[in-house]
Structure formats: structure tokens, C-alpha cells
Amino acid sequence: MAFVGEVVLSAVIETLIDKLASSDLLQFSRQEKILADIKKWENTLLKIHAVLDDAEEKQLTSRGVKMWLDDLRDLAYYVEDILDDFATETLGRKLMAGTQTSTSKVRRFFPSCCTSFTPTAIKFNVKMRSKIEDITSGLQDISAQKNDLRLAECIAAGRPNTTREILPTTCLP
Numbered sequence: 001m002a003f004v005g006e007v008v009l010s011a012v013i014e015t016l017i018d019k020l021a022s023s024d025l026l027q028f029s030r031q032e033k034i035l036a037d038i039k040k041w042e043n044t045l046l047k048i049h050a051v052l053d054d055a056e057e058k059q060l061t062s063r064g065v066k067m068w069l070d071d072l073r074d075l076a077y078y079v080e081d082i083l084d085d086f087a088t089e090t091l092g093r094k095l096m097a098g099t100q101t102s103t104s105k106v107r108r109f110f111p112s113c114c115t116s117f118t119p120t121a122i123k124f125n126v127k128m129r130s131k132i133e134d135i136t137s138g139l140q141d142i143s144a145q146k147n148d149l150r151l152a153e154c155i156a157a158g159r160p161n162t163t164r165e166i167l168p169t170t171c172l173p
Contacts, residue, residue, distance in 0.1 A: 009069065012076045013049045017042060019083045028090045032125060037132050041079065044139040048072065051151035058151070068145050075138045082131050089124055 019025060020042040029035040059066040 009073050009076065010049065010052050012073075012080065013045055013052070016076060016079055016083065017045050017049065019080075020045070024090055025083065025086060028086055032128075034128075034132060037136055040136060041139060044143050045079075048139075048142060048146060050153040051146055053154040054152045055146075055149075058149070062149070065149055065151070068142070068149055068151075071145075072142055075135070075142060078138070079135055082128070082135060085128065085131075 020038055025038065026035065029038040055065050055069055059069055
């Protein structure tokens with residue numbers, strides 16, 4: 001049963017990595033000055049994803065690894081919720097911009113970067129800044145724990161990329 005859970009977790013992490021690289025999110029994150037945070041998230045998730053196979057194996061014998069996977073799962077769903085909030089905000093701003101294209105001659109004199117200073121956008125930015133900091137901190141903690149648990153990156157064959165000691169063979173008469 002744990003195997004199914006880790007396959008789902010791996011798929012969620014892959015989906016998050018794809019969302020973090022999407023053009024809409026990158027454009028939104030540039031406008032909101034959070035591109036550096038988004039790139040850090042993507043990098044950290046790529047490194048975490050690389051050790052999931054090893055963590056799946058080790059969770060059967062290590063309670064610490066099992067707890068780490070549970071914490072990672074919770075954080076992944078939190079990141080997914082925030083990215084959905086970003087997508088919703090982006091869509092809302094696009095719709096608002098479409099309805100306001102011909103509302104005023106004065107508005108044309110302001111650059112498009114200044115039109116996102118609406119009360120709703122400012123409130124969203126304040127609320128999201130706190131969540132962004134929480135996620136960044138959470139990812140840093142998960143990544144540090146990954147190293148403490150000595151989880152190894154897995155190569156294409158699905159085995160951890162660590163050297164294993166080969167025990168000498170003996171022949172007993």
C-alpha cells in the first residue's frame with residue numbers, strides 16, 4: 001500500500017515541477033517579483049524527486065524516512081494549492097485587463113506594470129508573500145532532512161546511486 005502512495009507522491013512532485021516551469025506562472029512570477037522563489041522551489045523539488053525511489057525503499061525500515069515522506073506529501077499539496085491560487089489570480093487579471101482595455105484614455109498613459117496596483121491585487125500579494133515564505137522555509141527543511149536521512153539519488157535503473165561494499169566470498173570445505 002505504501003508503494004501506491006509513493007507513486008502518487010512522485011506524480012504530484014512531477015506535476016508541481018511542470019507547473020513551476022509553465023510560461024503563465026513564469027510571467028506572473030516576473031510581474032510579482034517572485035521569480036527567484038519559484039526557481040528555488042523548482043530546483044529543490046527536482047533534487048527531492050531524485051531521491052524518492054530510495055526513500056520509498058527505506059521507509060519500510062526507517063520511521064524517520066516515513067515521517068519525511070508524510071511531511072513532503074503535506075508540503076507538496078500546500079504548494080499545489082498555492083500554484084492553483086496563482087493560476088486563478090493570473091486568469092482573473094487577464095479577464096479584468098480584457099474588460100478594461102477601452103475604459104479610459106487616461107489609463108493608456110500608464111504602463112501595464114502599474115495597472116496591477118488594485119486593492120484586490122495588493123491584498124493578494126500581501127497574503128501570498130507569507131505563504132511563499134512558508135513554502136520556501138518548508139522546502140529548505142525537507143531538503144535538509146533529506147540530506148540528514150542520507151537519501152541517495154537514483155539512477156535510471158531505479159537503484160540508489162551509492163557505492164555498496166561487496167563482501168568477499170568464502171569457500172567452506
